[in-house]
Amino acid sequence: VDSDPLQDFCVADLNGTLSINGFPCKPISKVISSDFFFDGFTKEGNTSNGVGSAVTSGNVLAFPGVNTLGISMNRVDYAPGGVNPPHIHPRASETGVIIQGEVLVGFITTGNVYHSKVLKFGEMFVIPRGLAHFQMNVGKGKAMVITAFNSQLPGATILPLALFASNPPLPIKVLTKTFQVEEKIINDIKSKFIF
Ligand code: GLV
Ligand code: MN
Structure with a gap:
């Protein structure tokens, strides 16, 4: 559901400044x-x-x-x-x-x-x-x-x-209260998500 193109194509200039919607076109x-x-x-x-x-x-x-x-x-x-x-x-x-x-x-x-x-x-x-x-x-x-x-x-x-695995991490009390478990369980799960 990206917005419709206004020209045949617009090959991205990935080094250009990202504009409000997408990358600027390469010449x-x-x-x-x-x-x-x-x-x-x-x-x-x-x-x-x-x-x-x-x-x-x-x-x-x-x-x-x-x-x-x-x-x-x-x-x-x-x-x-x-x-x-x-x-x-x-x-x-x-x-x-x-x-x-x-x-x-x-x-x-x-x-x-x-x-x-x-x-x-x-x-x-x-x-x-x-x-x-x-x-x-x-x-x-x-x-x-x-x-x-x-x-x-x-x-x-x-x-x-x-x-x-967010950076910085969510406050641990948000996770313990959300999942209604102890900190140890949250920390065990966290230790797995360094992929
Ligand atoms: C699969 O779910 C994918 O996002 O490519
Ligand atoms: Mn997917």
Whole structure:
């Protein structure tokens, strides 16, 4: 739901000053064909981390050709058992297709209704804008998913990081009162989120 473009394209000048909505355009005379192609998804992401997943972003920061076009994609790799932890995209709906493996895809509505399904090769899902969602590899081997967004920079609030790994940290009493547990439990959770 980014705003509509007013010209054919506006390849981002990432060194330019970010304006009210997006990046300024590179001068047309400097635009080259390779601005419109991106090979960032040719390699598997490194899933050797606590959650066993890796997101490779093809948003405007990685792929300046999408600037002002209201579109971007991700590649997500999952080790066996890996999870792309619950997160929210504040600026986009997401759709995706399973390229490899068996993936449990779920989202939670603002009314706390949970929708989910296990998907295989070629099957698609959609996550309505702003809703919390995750994917988990529930198959035996690796999994890979390609996702797409109606924003050049959908943003991601990763819920465990927002709550347990912010900088500076949230006051501990906010977390102990919210979850109604002791400090030790909060500190145990925090110690895991240095990925
Ligand atoms: C998956 O949820 C992604 O944001 O790419
Ligand atoms: Mn997502």
